[in-house]
Amino acid sequence: MEFCSLKASIGVILYSLVIRFLAFQCCCADANSTLVVSASNARQISNTFHGVFVEEINHAGAGGLWAELVSNRGFEAGGQDNTSNIYPWSVIGNESSISVSIDRTSCFERNKAALHMEVYCGGQKPCPYGGVGISNPGYWGMNIEQGKRYKVVYHVRSERKFDFQLSFTGIDIIKVASYRRHVFGDRKWKRVETIVEAQATNHKSSLQITTIREGSYLLDQVSVMPLDTYMGHGFRKDLFQMVADLKPKFLRFPGGCYVEGDYLKNQFQWKDTVGSWEDRPGHYDIWNYWSDDGFGFLEYLQVEDLGAMPIWVFNAGISLSDAVNLSALSTYVQDALDGIEFASGSHTSAWGSLRAAMGHPEPFDLRYVAVGNENCGSVNYQENYLKFYEAIRSAYPDIQIISNCDASSGPLNHPADLFDFHTYTSSDGMFSLSTKFDHTSRSGPKAFVSEYAVWRKDAANGSLLAAVAEAAFIIGLEKNSDIVQMVSYAPLFLNIDDRRWIPDAIVFDSYQLYGTPSYWVQKFFIESSGATFLDSTLTTTSSNKLIASAIIWQNSAEKKNYLRIKVVNFGTTTESLNIYINGLNSDVHQYGSTKTVLTSTNVMDENSFLEPKKVVPQTSSLEKDDKEMNVILSPYSVTSLDLLI
Numbered sequence: 001m002e003f004c005s006l007k008a009s010i011g012v013i014l015y016s017l018v019i020r021f022l023a024f025q026c027c028c029a030d031a032n033s034t035l036v037v038s039a040s041n042a043r044q045i046s047n048t049f050h051g052v053f054v055e056e057i058n059h060a061g062a063g064g065l066w067a068e069l070v071s072n073r074g075f076e077a078g079g080q081d082n083t084s085n086i087y088p089w090s091v092i093g094n095e096s097s098i099s100v101s102i103d104r105t106s107c108f109e110r111n112k113a114a115l116h117m118e119v120y121c122g123g124q125k126p127c128p129y130g131g132v133g134i135s136n137p138g139y140w141g142m143n144i145e146q147g148k149r150y151k152v153v154y155h156v157r158s159e160r161k162f163d164f165q166l167s168f169t170g171i172d173i174i175k176v177a178s179y180r181r182h183v184f185g186d187r188k189w190k191r192v193e194t195i196v197e198a199q200a201t202n203h204k205s206s207l208q209i210t211t212i213r214e215g216s217y218l219l220d221q222v223s224v225m226p227l228d229t230y231m232g233h234g235f236r237k238d239l240f241q242m243v244a245d246l247k248p249k250f251l252r253f254p255g256g257c258y259v260e261g262d263y264l265k266n267q268f269q270w271k272d273t274v275g276s277w278e279d280r281p282g283h284y285d286i287w288n289y290w291s292d293d294g295f296g297f298l299e300y301l302q303v304e305d306l307g308a309m310p311i312w313v314f315n316a317g318i319s320l321s322d323a324v325n326l327s328a329l330s331t332y333v334q335d336a337l338d339g340i341e342f343a344s345g346s347h348t349s350a351w352g353s354l355r356a357a358m359g360h361p362e363p364f365d366l367r368y369v370a371v372g373n374e375n376c377g378s379v380n381y382q383e384n385y386l387k388f389y390e391a392i393r394s395a396y397p398d399i400q401i402i403s404n405c406d407a408s409s410g411p412l413n414h415p416a417d418l419f420d421f422h423t424y425t426s427s428d429g430m431f432s433l434s435t436k437f438d439h440t441s442r443s444g445p446k447a448f449v450s451e452y453a454v455w456r457k458d459a460a461n462g463s464l465l466a467a468v469a470e471a472a473f474i475i476g477l478e479k480n481s482d483i484v485q486m487v488s489y490a491p492l493f494l495n496i497d498d499r500r501w502i503p504d505a506i507v508f509d510s511y512q513l514y515g516t517p518s519y520w521v522q523k524f525f526i527e528s529s530g531a532t533f534l535d536s537t538l539t540t541t542s543s544n545k546l547i548a549s550a551i552i553w554q555n556s557a558e559k560k561n562y563l564r565i566k567v568v569n570f571g572t573t574t575e576s577l578n579i580y581i582n583g584l585n586s587d588v589h590q591y592g593s594t595k596t597v598l599t600s601t602n603v604m605d606e607n608s609f610l611e612p613k614k615v616v617p618q619t620s621s622l623e624k625d626d627k628e629m630n631v632i633l634s635p636y637s638v639t640s641l642d643l644l645i
């Protein structure tokens with residue numbers, strides 16, 4: 001049966017349910033808790049309730065979501081002052097046959113570093129077997145898979161004609177793919193592009209570029225991209241799919257502290273991350289690694305592939321260690337305005353035309369921007385914020401502006417459409433925060449809970465305990481979804497080889513991945529965006545470690561309506577819960593309902609590459625045609641009942 005208007009015939013239904021309620025009062029007398037759902041008291045949850053936050057941290061983008069396999073592809077990472085630092089490249093051959101150094105004669109104006117390679121062998125004396133050259137391990141090994149194709153691009157300058165051998169090699173020195181390219185040298189830079197098909201699989205491969213000819217070579221901007229990426233837009237498919245499965249309605253980017261930098265010189269400067277990838281200078285980021293910025297401003301905006309709205313966080317003229325005041329702020333304000341124009345201006349506008357030239361003439365649907373990240377405490381923030389606010393409000397009146405200052409317990413002293421709220425705490429702390437927004441003013445800006453997670457001891461590398469407390473917190477946010485408009489967990493990704501910030505939602509290496517329990521908890525909430533929230537009252541005689549909420553959502557494929565009741569038991573004992581549904585203008589079908597539970601035998605249980613599904617939700621069918629029922633809730637569990645109505 002279709003779920004019809006919530007308001008129609010409420011009186012009649014209420015009457016009949018009161019009678020049934022009384023009749024069923026004694027059905028489960030030994031239950032220690034009762035949940036009464038009141039379908040007659042409903043409101044809509046924001047369409048953007050559940051989303052994701054992607055920050056370049058833990059090699060989430062470079063060496064992660066962005067599928068580029070070469071690390072330090074432009075040889076810029078060593079910095080201007082050290083001509084011998086080519087990390088993570090290494091040299092194949094010894095000093096009697098080859099020497100390399102960085103010089104600054106590249107054809108690319110914004111990134112002048114290029115690799116200068118002098119090969120001494122291959123003339124009078126032969127080169128060692130296999131040739132000499134350079135090797136790049138990518139980000140802890142390149143995942144090269146049999147039958148897959150890879151686009152290899154490099155730029156080279158040579159005085160004489162030359163042969164380069166390209167190969168992908170494992171530690172076993174078995175070539176999984178190789179290609180020989182013959183180019184006439186005429187002292188001009190040449191772009192060489194090749195498609196290579198892998199003949200075998202090696203998850204930890206390196207790219208080798210070798211030669212057996214004497215000569216002097218300059219090499220720059222070396223790239224290896226798998227051809228098989230998500231929608232062909234350069235995102236690693238398995239990682240992107242994990243995000244898509246969360247059905248995010250927004251994506252906040254690119255940080256986090258990554259936006260700020262430890263100094264302003266390390267901030268994410270969007271203008272340095274657009275245009276052709278060869279022209280991007282790259283930068284050393286606050287999380288202590290080099291980013292080639294292949295994952296740039298346009299690539300972040302391309303999250304429209306997820307059906308998610310972009311939320312751009314820009315630098316407010318403040319880093320962790322330095323800041324600019326009003327006298328120097330105008331370039332920052334202009335950068336923000338230009339960035340909005342790049343994202344959402346017409347393809348004929350100054351910056352919109354660059355976006356169009358990059359292959360995206362249609363404007364992106366940019367409706368939200370955040371002025372800075374966690375900067376409210378900075379002495380410059382209020383002043384700087386107002387300048388951004390005034391400029392953006394007047395140029396783009398429809399764009400929603402997000403302040404860093406917390407309005408959850410008192411008004412702001414500046415105008416804002418939303419305020420940003422972040423929390424990292426213990427599991428008990430997170431459980432208590434489920435009531436955080438109960439008393440927030442309903443007349444002020446809306447809340448954007450853009451970073452939350454249980455961390456440290458209770459979370460370890462991503463425990464069930466953390467996930468259950470987070471579920472309780474999000475239920476609390478859902479109950480306050482008249483003021484809480486958007487919610488996202490942080491951080492989303494961890495490359496296991498750069499364990500800088502733990503825990504995270506999705507853990508991966510060069511070729512495998514798994515979701516932590518915190519990832520799976522988010523799945524309980526993906527139907528909440530745009531759903532109908534129903535009032536419910538929980539009474540318990542045994543513990544105050546239960547929290548519950550109820551929504552009505554529609555399955556978009558089959559257009560079936562479900563009443564979803566979510567209950568978290570954050571206590572150490574089993575709970576017996578009676579549920580009564582009042583005021584529902586339709587029946588619960590006997591078949592088609594399900595029950596989904598996330599729990600485990602040990603509260604500190606985690607997932608891992610060896611046991612990726614140790615702690616994941618288990619769904620079973622539920623035969624119910626009643627509006628009364630009893631459920632048993634295991635200690636430390638998240639339960640969701642989807643009743644087909």
Ligand SMILES: *[C@@H]1O[C@H](CO)[C@@H](O)[C@H](O)[C@H]1NC(C)=O
Pocket residue numbers: 082083084085086087
């Ligand atoms: C330059 O880089 C190399 C390789 O990383 C390193 O061994 C050397 O100490 C660096 N020199 C300076 C002056 O930083």
Ligand SMILES: *[C@@H]1O[C@H](CO)[C@@H](O)[C@H](O)[C@H]1NC(C)=O
Pocket residue numbers: 094095096128
């Ligand atoms: C360099 O390598 C060659 C063989 O590849 C070897 O004969 C020679 O001794 C090596 N030279 C040095 C200085 O290590």
Ligand SMILES: *[C@@H]1O[C@H](CO)[C@@H](O)[C@H](O)[C@H]1NC(C)=O
Pocket residue numbers: 324325326327
């Ligand atoms: C603004 O910053 C500049 C440079 O940091 C400094 O010289 C100047 O005194 C500051 N002005 C104010 C009003 O704080």
Ligand SMILES: *[C@@H]1O[C@H](CO)[C@@H](O)[C@H](O)[C@H]1NC(C)=O
Pocket residue numbers: 460461606
């Ligand atoms: C977390 O992961 C690290 C690295 O794999 C491991 O050494 C550590 O024991 C793990 N911690 C827990 C609590 O499992």
Ligand SMILES: *[C@@H]1O[C@H](CO)[C@@H](O)[C@H](O)[C@H]1NC(C)=O
Pocket residue numbers: 030031032542543573574575576
């Ligand atoms: C709640 O009820 C269940 C089932 O009757 C029982 O096992 C449990 O001990 C009760 N919990 C408390 C805290 O009383």
